[in-house]
Amino acid sequence: MNAVNYELIKKDGKARRGRITTPHGTIETPVFMPVGTAATVKAMRPEEVKELGAEIILSNTYHLYLRPGHEIVKEAGGLHKFMNWDKPILTDSGGFQVFSLGDLRTITEEGVEFRSFIDGSKHMLTPEKSMEVQNALGSDIIMAFDECAPYPADRDYVKNSLERTTRWLKRCKEAHKDTDKQSLFGIMQGGMYQDLRKQSAEEIVALDLPGYAIGGLSVGEPKDIMCEVLDYAVDYLPENKPRYLMGVGTPDYLFEGVERGLDMFDCVLPTRIARNGTAMTSAGPVNIKNAKFEKDFTPLDHECDCYTCKNYSRAYLRHLFKANEMMSSMLLSNHNLHFLVNTMEKIRKSIEENRFMEYKEEFYKKYGYL
């Protein structure tokens, strides 16, 4: 028995309604996972994150390794205790930072040598090291240390990075010890090439892991390209394991992902754009900075019952943002997270009732995608 297990409850087309069990509780899927990179969902108290309905959050190996250091988190009693979050946690492996911190690192077969963005010091992240750090953090789901190819990238580059990702995955699996407390998810690469996606999937699925992610998407490619990749890529993954689309978080992508059989999503977008003054609402994005909201005393989203919408007006939120008040980040983050988590809840219900596509169309119409 793995630490993390998946149960498929119902299907509506390819959309799946499922349940993931972990040492820290169960997760209803499809699920949206708020991101808390540095052991905090920025501008949010854990109680709030829980209250708005999030069942699992993400944190980050690379960032916690550099600061405060995984030994300290371990000494604190693990990440759950350290950050006061007793529900499931998924940690990313640091693979994506290798990609996003591009100019500060060198990739070799052994691993990735990089310079700290904090103080410039040199470090080496390898599959083994990533497992060690994630083990110290004590997260429920740990991710394989992969190499995320950029977009666009030529075939040879993508093929090499996918094959290295497989070799690294084998090393991750070998180094991963506490299989009864944490589960390792593999990551598919292969860029925008169908045969390479197939090759990557076959290689990682052969290792029989408790879950699989699709990586290398949402890296700047157009939406239709990503959907095209998802159209075939998801089918290369086993039905009885959770499928996680990494880094996806605009509402439309969530729907497209669920429609193609994905179960898990994460994204910094809701909290990041919140801090920069944008809200996601049922009627589409609202840029609270706009002058037209100066005297708009109505709530952000008329259909929303989150703490922010129940108690504050657009005019007030605009004022907070313009005045550089931290409540602006707090209130907008709360709303955006609630919006995505709540949308996922509605998606789950629609799958249960066999009307996912109807709900998708309804949502798109209101949001302004159609």
Place this chain on the structure above:
RNA sequence: GUGGGUGUAGUCAAGUGGUUAAGACAACGGGUUGUGGCUCCGUCAUGCGUGGGUUCGAAUCCCAUCACCCACC
């Protein structure tokens, strides 16, 4: 009333005869997808208090005038 000083965008200002008048803040608009982000990118003075004049050319020099500030009566 006398002497001195200052007037450049909403604000603070650079510029002291030579191409389309720095910059910052504010304002306005946009971006953001496994977080190097309270961030990044755009737009924003046909005009330099006003009116004349000198000059090939004036925010820059001259005259007048107005406003404000500081001293002294």
